Amino acid sequence: MIAAQHVGIHYLFDRQQRTVSPTTAPLRRSGGETWALSDVSFRIGAGEGVALLGASGSGKSTLLRTIAGVLEPDSGRLQTEGRVGSLLSVQAGVMSLLTGRENTLLLGVLAGMTPRRARAEMAEVKRCSGLGEHYERLVASYSQGMRARLGLAVIERIEPTILLLDEIHEALDHEFRDHVEGYAHELLAAGGIVVATGHDHPMLERLCGRALLLREGRLVADGDFRAVQREYLGARRA
Amino acid sequence: MAQSIPAPPAGGPSPPGEGEQPPRPLVRRLHVLAALTRSDLRLRYGRGGWQVVNWLVTPFALVGTFVLLRIILGRGGQEAALSIACAVVPFQIVLLGFDSAMNSVSLREPILLNRRFDRMLLPPSSVMTEGFAFGASFLMFPLAMAYYGVAPTAALLWLPLVVAATFVLAFGVAWPAALLGVWLPTLRPFATQALRILFFAAPGIVALSEVPPEVREWVVFNPLTGLFESFRHVFLYGDAPELWQLVYPAGIGVVLTLVFLPLYRREQRHFAKLVRS
Numbered sequence: 001m002i003a004a005q006h007v008g009i010h011y012l013f014d015r016q017q018r019t020v021s022p023t024t025a026p027l028r029r030s031g032g033e034t035w036a037l038s039d040v041s042f043r044i045g046a047g048e049g050v051a052l053l054g055a056s057g058s059g060k061s062t063l064l065r066t067i068a069g070v071l072e073p074d075s076g077r078l079q080t081e082g083r084v085g086s087l088l089s090v091q092a093g094v095m096s097l098l099t100g101r102e103n104t105l106l107l108g109v110l111a112g113m114t115p116r117r118a119r120a121e122m123a124e125v126k127r128c129s130g131l132g133e134h135y136e137r138l139v140a141s142y143s144q145g146m147r148a149r150l151g152l153a154v155i156e157r158i159e160p161t162i163l164l165l166d167e168i169h170e171a172l173d174h175e176f177r178d179h180v181e182g183y184a185h186e187l188l189a190a191g192g193i194v195v196a197t198g199h200d201h202p203m204l205e206r207l208c209g210r211a212l213l214l215r216e217g218r219l220v221a222d223g224d225f226r227a228v229q230r231e232y233l234g235a236r237r238a
Numbered sequence: 239m240a241q242s243i244p245a246p247p248a249g250g251p252s253p254p255g256e257g258e259q260p261p262r263p264l265v266r267r268l269h270v271l272a273a274l275t276r277s278d279l280r281l282r283y284g285r286g287g288w289q290v291v292n293w294l295v296t297p298f299a300l301v302g303t304f305v306l307l308r309i310i311l312g313r314g315g316q317e318a319a320l321s322i323a324c325a326v327v328p329f330q331i332v333l334l335g336f337d338s339a340m341n342s343v344s345l346r347e348p349i350l351l352n353r354r355f356d357r358m359l360l361p362p363s364s365v366m367t368e369g370f371a372f373g374a375s376f377l378m379f380p381l382a383m384a385y386y387g388v389a390p391t392a393a394l395l396w397l398p399l400v401v402a403a404t405f406v407l408a409f410g411v412a413w414p415a416a417l418l419g420v421w422l423p424t425l426r427p428f429a430t431q432a433l434r435i436l437f438f439a440a441p442g443i444v445a446l447s448e449v450p451p452e453v454r455e456w457v458v459f460n461p462l463t464g465l466f467e468s469f470r471h472v473f474l475y476g477d478a479p480e481l482w483q484l485v486y487p488a489g490i491g492v493v494l495t496l497v498f499l500p501l502y503r504r505e506q507r508h509f510a511k512l513v514r515s
Binding site for chain 1: 260261266269270272273274276277280281346348349350351352353354355421501504505507508510511512514
């Protein structure tokens, strides 16, 4: 379950438009502020697939990061019940100067595995990722798609009940895209939650029966995927 | 009212293992700390035998440089390398811990922007990483002692306390360093240089007894002075360190922790916003 009540994410800037924290903001000349998310409320239950729609900068990635716990709400409250698996950045959350094997150990332990179990899962991560001999090489030599494969293979082993995908699956080749989609469907069938964003609307529609439309950090529509998509595309044409 | 998601003990709930009990929160934190340290070691020092070489190059090079400097200044003296090693070894953990902690947040940006984990462990993991280099650099002591014919004494029993005081100071310095690295990333090189100046404002190249009395009055306020001298007592003089030499640097470390740890705790929730600015 994911429940957001009046969630807000606030950014403060200095005169050079660098993000500053509330602690250091009084020490620097103000360059303004913005609410990346403002008064966002929704509830997502077990077995639901939800797409986040909206133009670039509307707050989709910020909302996904808030659900993942990467960002903490500056106002309101967000509750998640379940184990979160997230692929939120272009780098897919893997460290460039570590090998696939070393990343598996690090990410597995950060996700809650014991080091012993993370080591035991390495063979399976290597197989699932399809990286072959690249698994022993530095991630810096990987393509964006290979990083995403590694990130997803680790996520699969931590057995999440909430899967968050931020466009990253769009960097994958068709074969692995099908794998991601299949995995997301399995998770939904097992009562898990998938929250995804991206520009591949046909794929989002196959995964998500529901959509949230964000505009300038505010939730402006919440409902059936097609209805929300129509509203989004209609507003863009207008 | 601002309310945030309560963070799990260290990185999230444990996934179900086959026949495996979820570890206790403290054990989880230790697992995460070890995993961060292990990855940090790879990132900073590479892999395999090169790691050890990297750990040893800097302290040996520094001792060699300072011995050369003393010889040029006509202050070669007896046991110069051992005396300088007593300053370089503890300084390395403080300096490298500081430097590593300054980069600890930005270095983990890909993870920081992708998943929740216990960000409170980042500065300690930096000190733990440099602790390996610190441990390796102890090799200098038996080598220098053998070279100068300095026999080990019962004063070595003080070593655990001396090392503990060194780590308390290194951990204390790591909290403000991590914050500085996030708040003012462009000042990182300057901050490292400023810490290096502290080495020269302490009896690093020459022992405290060789420092002029009017200067000595001031250098004792440098927390590194106590550490350097306590190492000399253990390895060179063969007697017990003076109480202030352990209490003062450790006290500074505790004060830094008491001041900056709560601040770090408050700031870490904003790291994902700050690392990219």
